[in-house]
Amino acid sequence: MHTKTDSEVTSLDASSTTRSPRRQAYYVQSPSHDGEKTTTSFHSTPVISPMGSPPHSHSSSSRFSASRKINNNHRNTKPWKDIDVIEEEGLLQNQDHNRSLSRRYYFLAFILGFFLLFTLFSLILWGASRPMKPHVLIKSIKFDHIRVQAGSDATGVATDMITVNSTVRFTYRNKGTFFGVHVSSTPLDLSYSDIVIGTGNMKKFYQSRRSQRLVSVAVMGSKIPLYGSGASLSSTTGMPSTPVPLKLSFEIRSRAYVLGKLVKPKYYKKVQCSVTFDPKKINVSVPLKKNSCTYD
Structure with missing residues (x-):
């Protein structure tokens, strides 16, 4: 055994003081693959920690930076x-x-x-x-009473006055297949030489679908002044002794409610008839021929 001398010890101390301190080396274990077998080998890959810091400080900083990246992401x-x-x-x-x-x-x-x-x-x-217009047909007229007498009008003018009492009959037929009608009429005017000597008002009525009725209207006039037209009508008995031509005119108005008040067609029919008063046929219903009346 060799004993170091003082000179050798001194030289060793001097050399150790002049040399820089060595850093600690750390080795990382990594797997290696050899063929089918997997073995674990140690590669001499030193990881040098500056200032001699331990390796866990590097790993903790890496984790911190990774967590910061995750948080940032x-x-x-x-x-x-x-x-x-x-x-x-x-x-x-x-x-x-x-x-x-x-x-x-x-x-x-x-x-x-x-x-x-x-x-x-x-x-x-x-x-x-629209094509289902009602049908009107004048059947007859009956004169119950006609009298002509002298008198004066409202102003005191002397003239012949006529009084008439008659009845007009006609049939009204509703040809509608799916609706009824409400029927009204203008006044029935019986005139002589353009002077209305009698008037009658028909009562309103409702006619159901596909049905008809006989309507009777009283046409009357009391002491109607005739002025110069009554000269041919006067007689000793007060009744005209010869036939008297008269005219009957009125208008029938019908309104159908097909769909409530939304669809309500209206029908108008003007009737004009030539009537002849025969003194021999008083209180007798006189039928009117078809060509005696016009329906517009």
Whole structure:
């Protein structure tokens, strides 16, 4: 055994003081693949820690930086998620708005279609009811009383006055197959030489579909001034001794309610008849021939 001398010790101390301190070397174990077998080998890959710091400080800093990256990535991705949520809410709102608009359009289309169909149906009913005009036929007239006598009008002028009491009968037939009619009439005027000597008012009535009735109207006049036209009518008995030509005129008005008050066609028929008063046929119903009357 060799004993170091003082000079050697001194030289060793000097050399150790002059040399720089060595850094600690760390080795990292990494797997290696050899063929089918997997073995673990140690590669001499030193990881030098400056200032002699332990290796765990490097790993902790790496974890810290990794966590910061993750947090930054999370922060960076969060606004995008918020944007996606906002866009999705906007899409949902647009869908709801579109649905509400489509419902309104459907409702308006339904109302418009219903109105058009109802109008078309009403026009069809109106057109179908137009040819179904009521039928009027004057049957007879009966003179119960006629008297001509001298008198004066309201102003005191002396003239012949005539009094008439008669009855007019006619048939009214509703030819409508699916509606009834409300019937009215203008006054029935019986005139002589353009002077109305008798008037009658018909009572309003309702005629159901496909039915008819016989209507009787009293036509009367009391002390109607004739002025110069009554000279040929006067007689000693007060009744005209010769036939007297008269004229009967009135208008029948019919209104049908086909579809309530929405479809209500109206029918007008003017009637004019030539009537002859025969003194021999007093209180007798005189039938009127078809060519005696006109219906417009």
